[in-house]
Amino acid sequence: MTATTHSIAARLESFIGSPSNFPDSVDPESYAIEGAVPSAVAKPASAAEAAEIVRFAAKEKLAVIPTGAHTKLSIGARPSRYDIALDMCALRQIAHYDPADLTVSVDAGMTIAAVNAALLEHNQFLPLLVPYYSQSTIGGAIASGIDSPLRNAYGTARDFLLGAEFIDGTGALVKSGGRVVKNVSGYDLHKLLIGSLGTLAIITRLNFRTFPVPLTPRGFLASFPTHEAALLARQKIAESPLTPLTLDVTDPGAARIFAERTPSTAEPGIFSGGSHTAADSALPVPGTWFHPNDWQLCAAFAGVPEVLDRYVRELTRIAEQHGAATIFILDDTTRPSIWGRLREALPLFRESSPAAVILQLNVLPSRQTQAITILKSVASAALLPLALVARASGALYIALLPESAQGDAAALSLLTQEIFSLSRSFDGRASLLFAPPAVKDLLQSTLNSHPHSDLALMRRVKSAFDPKNTFAPNRLFPDSL
Amino acid sequence: MTQNLIRELEHLLGPSAVLHRPEDLLLYDYDGSPEKGRPDAVVFPSTTEEVSRIAKLAAQYNVPIVGRGAGTGLSGGALARSGGLMIAFTRMNRILDVDIENQRAVVQPGVVNLDLTRAVEHAGLYFAPDPSSQKSCTIGGNVAENAGGPHTLAYGVTTNHVTALKLVLPDGQIVSIGSTQGDISVYDLCGLLVGSEGTLALITEVTVKLSRKPEAIKTLLAIFETIDDASETVSDITARGITPAACEMLDGWTLRTVEDYIHAGFPLDSGAVLLIEVEGLTEAVTSQAASIDEVCRVHHAREVRIARDDKERELLWTGRKNSFGALGRIAAGIYVLDGVIPRSKLPQTLRRIQEIGDQYGFRIGNIFHAGDGNLHPIVLYDPRDAEQFERALKASADIIRYCVEIGGSLSGEHGIGTEKSELMSLLFSDADFALMRRVHDAFNPQCSLNPGKIFPLTKGCGETRIRQHAAAHPGHGA
Helix, strand or coil, X not given: CCHHHXXXXXXXXXXXXXXXXXXXXXXXXXXXXXXXXXXXXXXXXXXXXXXXXXXXXXXXXCCEEEECCCCCCCCCCCCCCCCEEEECCCCCCEEEEEHHHCEEEEECCCEHHHHHHHHHCCCEECCCCCCCCCCCEHHHHHHHCCCCCCHHHHCCHHHHEEEEXXXXXXXXXXXXXXXXXXXXXXXXXXXXHCCCCCCCCEEEEEEEECEECCCCCEEEEEEECCHHHHHHHHHHHHHCCCCCCEEEEECHHHHHHHHHCCCCCCCCHHHHCCCCCHHHHCCCCCCCCCCCCCEEEEEEECCCHHHHHHHHHHHHHHHHXXXXXXXXXXXXXXXXXXXXXHHCHHHHHHHHCCCCEEEEEECCHHHHHHHHHHHHHHHHHCCXXXXXXXXXXXXXXXXXXXXXXXXXXXXXXXXXHHHHHHHHHCCCEEEEEECCHHHHHHHHHHHHCCCCCCHHHHHHHHHHHCCCCCECCCCCCCCCC | CCHHHHHHHHHXXXXXXXXCCHHHHHHHCECCCCCECCCCEEECCCCHHHHHHHHHHHHHCCCCXXXXXXXXXXXXXXXXXXXXXXXXXXXXXXXXXXXXXXXXXXXXXXXXXXXXXXXXXXXXXXXXXXXXXCCCXXXXXXXXXXXXXXXXXXXXXXXXXXXXXXXXXXXXXXXXXXXXXXXXXXXXXXXXXXXXXXXCCEEEEEEEECEECCCEEEEEEEEECCHHHHXXXXXXXXXXXXXXXXXXXXXXXXXXXXXXXXXXXXXXXXXXXXXXXXXECHHXXXXXXXXXHHHXXXXXXXXXXXXXXXXXXXXHHHHHHXXXXXXXXXXXXXXXXXXXXXXXXXXXXXXXXXXXXXXXCCCEEEEEEHHHCECCEEEEECCCCHHHHXXXXXXXXXXXXXXXXXXXXXXXXXXXXXXXXXXXXXXXXHHXXXXXXXXXXXXXXXXXXXXXXXXXXXXXXXXXXXCCCCCCCXXXXX
């Protein structure tokens, strides 16, 4: 600990007067964000204690960054100041759950896995199967704004987050929305928290709509020689009366990684009829399901036997019409090995390269074909291996995967910049999720050049929530113009 | 308002796009709510640029602005509570772009809700939010109020179907927020703007998602002897994880009144009916309808009818969607509430509403979105009688208070407006209001857009902007 660290921690302790908030065992290094290490770590036991810490920080002009399981903490730009890491993991109760209402209210530090374990007892779940699933806290997942393969059927968090409680930059504990599924009472401030990376408020509690667990889910996997064929088949499915739970296309790069690697966390028991164990998703991908030269169309669906038959029939017909080389129908024993990998695609991509850069490119679904053609050509010109997951909603995950850590940061940042300008020419938006710090440093100006007319409004919203810029400074846009 | 401003507006828009004589303004001093508020002038812009210039002029003359669509709102959102300038979006009614493949449309705010569906149904698409007023209400109004409708149970309310907006801020600045694809970029400003009731910005373009029409639809009419049985059925359908596309309840008394007018084939001697719709793949719809039938019978349904064809189905929905009008025939005035409750609390809440009606001496009908707990108690009263009007407001406040007490909220889809702004303190603390106010000021620092809405007078823009209006002029039914 440095002197500053000591003094901030000591001042915090004397201010709060509750040493239990500052566990000795904690190493501030483990809260580092892109090399920025906090001066103190506080682990409040309640929302009220967290609010006190925020009031202290605002008064002392210290910067606070809320943390959960650290799995998505490196998303965003390097913070310009980072005095206090506010570890929210001690807030982990289900505050309210009435299964008959299909709503749940949970503390931000709870893991999604723990929330779902409680919901599963009533045959319900939260369709937030985000990467790093088993560790992720619910607050961190919302603040990161990351989506899940299930969005094809359930939408993203903004579609089922009903309300929230949070601490604003003045240290006030505030709320918006409610616990009912339909509500127009005051501003939907909680929606602003999704993807805010801790820059607006400290989330303390979240209210969600829950969903019944789908009946007997099945998987469908078809391989195509080209991305054009795979995406066309996907478009035909989207235009059909079918409404699959997931509908993604993966590239040969993703196939190679899926074939070689197993996710370190298990698929949640949600789609396994309850009998599922951790070992299942660690199964090797059998046979040639993910052929390293092919583009794969991956869908999941569920329902009564007649519905399952209909899906199998129509998905097979559409895939065959578009030249599928192989088609597999996956049941309970084979499906988890694929779906665990699809959910954990980003962690698997990151593990496969010592200097992975991962971006999200959002364009209209019909523009993905051309975007991928361009991506393939620029990545191959830069001699950079690529892995892609293209969701039917238009979200495209792009991984640039240099083979060595000594990879050229300049080349990676150049390619990232190209993807950002690509997003603009496609009337879409790009965001950088994960990258080595050296690459992020080179990209600082790209990341901060939000090219849209709403930047000034965004800044005013940030000031309204956090007048003294206490929260996560510089993570979404620079401190000052 | 000065004659200079009127002259400048006429110069900008042409004289036919500016109304300012008292007799011309009469039509614009009410909406679907019981209150009134007259603007000093009404303007009809055709483009975003004109809206921007109007905003600049209004700012220059320090005159407040209220946006208005079709004026069908039920909470007073489109009332000029402080007078000033009303911007009617009726002439901004063009569908600017339809992208069938990606299921998106870009529309001006004055496009009528159902007209958008009519424009895209040839491609098997439709716009999902379906408020009862969908034949006349505008998409701009739907966005401002975050409108719902019967089918939002399965498909979500307006906010779930808006991906981008073009705004005019009070200083005339034009800003685009969101994206056509719809994923959140930095802060979800669209999510904030939808449902902000015209208090943050004027909306001049809306990008919406279009939904795909289901392959099969089954509409069931379940007939019950008692309201309790019907509401237990709704709770049980929810608890069993069945998600119908719509699940509407009408109580027996309301039903008879509606039947008298619409002749939809509703039974005249029942305690309550549920109008339930399931949609999707043919195979899924068959099995869901069977499960719902079973649940209804467990809860003593006397009969479960399934509409045999589209015509029967249409008739049942006509009965539902025109029910407010049917009630309007038998009372001098009706007051439609919009409380929302946790769905498991339906039976006890309906009993409580009955008690409140008895206590205040009103007949209260119930026609509502049972599946998502969004109540529409309808108080029948005579608005010409000032004492009755006051009593009706008190009964309504008691109902809303009860909804909040059991974990619900003030409004499910009609908005707060002027109608429920003073009840907001039931839900929100001073700290909540303080943050909402700072967010409000980030967009609308001078309180020049739709003043006197959402916030209680003491927590919002203060009373300075609110013209002391004479006693309410109730009388308009919904």
